[in-house]
Amino acid sequence: MASIRRLTVLCLATLTTPSSATSIPNTPVNEFGPSKAAARHNAFDIFNAIHSAMRQWGSSLNHNGMSLFVVTVPPGGMELAGVVGRPDPDGVGGVGGVWDVDARRGVMFGYVGAEVVKARAGGEGRVVDWQGVVDLIVDRYADRLRYMAEGVESVVWMRSAVNGLLNTHIDYSVEDEGYQAALERCAQFYTRVVVPDTQEDHLILAAVETVTHSICSTLFAVRKLVVEDVHADEGSMVASKQALRALTTKLKWTKWKECAACKVDEVCFVPMWPFGDKASYERPNCRNATSLDNGWWDSDTQYWHPIPKMMPPPDYET
Numbered sequence: 001m002a003s004i005r006r007l008t009v010l011c012l013a014t015l016t017t018p019s020s021a022t023s024i025p026n027t028p029v030n031e032f033g034p035s036k037a038a039a040r041h042n043a044f045d046i047f048n049a050i051h052s053a054m055r056q057w058g059s060s061l062n063h064n065g066m067s068l069f070v071v072t073v074p075p076g077g078m079e080l081a082g083v084v085g086r087p088d089p090d091g092v093g094g095v096g097g098v099w100d101v102d103a104r105r106g107v108m109f110g111y112v113g114a115e116v117v118k119a120r121a122g123g124e125g126r127v128v129d130w131q132g133v134v135d136l137i138v139d140r141y142a143d144r145l146r147y148m149a150e151g152v153e154s155v156v157w158m159r160s161a162v163n164g165l166l167n168t169h170i171d172y173s174v175e176d177e178g179y180q181a182a183l184e185r186c187a188q189f190y191t192r193v194v195v196p197d198t199q200e201d202h203l204i205l206a207a208v209e210t211v212t213h214s215i216c217s218t219l220f221a222v223r224k225l226v227v228e229d230v231h232a233d234e235g236s237m238v239a240s241k242q243a244l245r246a247l248t249t250k251l252k253w254t255k256w257k258e259c260a261a262c263k264v265d266e267v268c269f270v271p272m273w274p275f276g277d278k279a280s281y282e283r284p285n286c287r288n289a290t291s292l293d294n295g296w297w298d299s300d301t302q303y304w305h306p307i308p309k310m311m312p313p314p315d316y317e318t
């Protein structure tokens with residue numbers, strides 16, 4: 001009897017596994033729906049959305065960031081700034097329990113939230129701190145990549161910079177054709193310990209590893225130019241910097257727009273609706289209380305058009 005029960009439990013476990021959290025629908029990339037191909041296709045944006053989530057900085061540079069709003073939604077739905085609020089039918093919560101009027105976006109705001117909650121409850125309760133993972137990657141590479149793309153002037157220093165980043169991943173005691181094994185170790189260095197649980201975890205993992213793979217393969221290409229080629233010259237430097245700049249253009253990390261340290265009476269200013277000027281969107285800069293609103297009020301320089309009527313220009317200008 002006991003063994004039959006155990007067998008039944010085992011069968012149930014086996015049967016439920018593929019249909020639950022770990023199955024990844026493979027929607028074609030040109031159709032709406034989750035798929036690994038879509039995650040890879042949008043990898044650089046997904047990576048940055050995770051990095052900026054709930055943070056003012058990146059969300060001010062790439063608008064429509066993620067935030068939490070506390071709302072009270074009366075029964076029956078309510079029109080509010082283009083968003084229809086409806087209580088989550090399952091009562092699981094969704095993300096804030098708010099569904100968009102558009103069914104597809106409703107899926108994003110409500111349904112996915114509810115599915116994640118269900119999947120986590122059904123799984124072993126593992127939660128992957130994806131923002132923590134992405135932070136480690138940005139912290140490791142942001143300054144180094146910028147230095148190599150813009151700052152390094154000699155082959156000797158480029159060689160030293162690329163070796164500093166890659167030697168950790170290279171096993172010089174074994175044959176490694178084309179450094180393929182080292183490249184994989186480099187690309188998976190920050191995700192190796194991640195145990196993906198939900199479908200979302202698998203999709204995010206695909207996106208994050210697409211990004212790290214792009215970083216690591218660029219670095220190995222640079223290594224080939226300046227380390228493997230013992231006769232590396234000015235031409236190798238030009239090619240290396242070109243590859244690194246192509247990478248930083250793809251990555252679009254908002255950290256590269258941060259100000260150098262501002263004084264205590266200054267803030268690193270970036271336009272936030274309805275305040276700001278175009279120049280500080282392109283290059284956020286340190287401002288004190290008097291220089292803060294430079295360029296906000298002139299229609300040629302202001303970032304937001306039109307500036308809402310509730311925003312009068314400051315007294316001293318009238």
Ligand SMILES: *[C@@H]1O[C@H](CO)[C@@H](O)[C@H](O)[C@H]1NC(C)=O
Binds near residue numbers: 287290291
């Ligand atoms: C504020 O910053 C501006 C521009 O950098 C500077 O000219 C001005 O002296 C500063 N004002 C104060 C009170 O520090």
